[in-house]
Amino acid sequence: MKRVSFFISIVMVMVLLTVWSVAFAQKEGKMSDAFSVIHNRKSVRSFTGDSVSKEALDKIIRAGMAAPTAVNRQPWAFVVVTDRKTLDTLAAGLPYAKMLEKAGAAIIVCAIPEKAHDKRMEFAVIDSTCASENILLAAEALGLGAVWTAAYPYKDRMDVARKALNIPQDIIPLNVIPVGHPTGTDKPKDKYKPENIHWEKW
């Protein structure tokens, strides 16, 4: 009877450990279901003001660098800002990035035509856009919020980002992505439209 009780205890501990490890992994963003992340990603513009850890930012940037890139040229670079003064300078200079005031960080994805396949601007922008989408998804997977605010193709906005961040003239600041802890007010949109799918032919 004692052995049976012991056995029951072991099994119970195993069950608890399994449940706990799955829950913990999900909370830590170590196991966020890919489809849920893709469909729950939303443009987060309302942040709590809390800071974002360097560890989280590193994870997000690593996801960015895993993006596809034509002929493996990787024509991208990432400026990661956590300094409050710089975030406020960007917020003041960019018309649609006021939410930087409450964001914990910003990631500026830069496209580098000189490095791109055939040195084409189009591939620099496309590859850096894939990296940006990975960044937005990674933020969501970690329970953080982010939003693409456009710098490219607006000369005035690109110049604001270049000036605030010392970005060279031949580098394209594609976007400014505020990253922070969401207040929870922003919700994902349902953009599914069957009329946008053409089966077999247009």
Add this chain to the structure above:
Amino acid sequence: MKRVSFFISIVMVMVLLTVWSVAFAQKEGKMSDAFSVIHNRKSVRSFTGDSVSKEALDKIIRAGMAAPTAVNRQPWAFVVVTDRKTLDTLAAGLPYAKMLEKAGAAIIVCAIPEKAHDKRMEFAVIDSTCASENILLAAEALGLGAVWTAAYPYKDRMDVARKALNIPQDIIPLNVIPVGHPTGTDKPKDKYKPENIHWEKW
């Protein structure tokens, strides 16, 4: 003693059900960890020749439509091809899409400048690129393989796609994405380069 045995059996069944449901959910692509999917995504060019279910293709396209899009314009459309003849026509006409011969399907992501924010080509391409990256990730999450083969910005390749699929002249076939069951020979690349990260300033 009988009650104890009964209890043990119940607990054992619970453990097995938990393990089985997690394993099954992962196999079905219902619970593929987002970071694993991002880092395991690779350009798959080697396919078994097996077909891809309409259900899987629908799931992949839905992921595409969940992409961010400037001012919610959704300047995109998706041509989904499973017809062998059409796949072979595309394979014959496109220099870097020969793997279509063994792919089960192809998705052609189309960018629609007329629908884009400010009717700008740049936003049509950027939004459709985000949708394409979601498509590549969704394929990986389902255990399928995919690869971005460029149509845009090459006029001759866009014309091949337009002709084979009746795509109107003012619509941009951005890419042709073969989708299929991977043979397993293609592996993800490690593209992490700390020198591409600039902390605080360039």
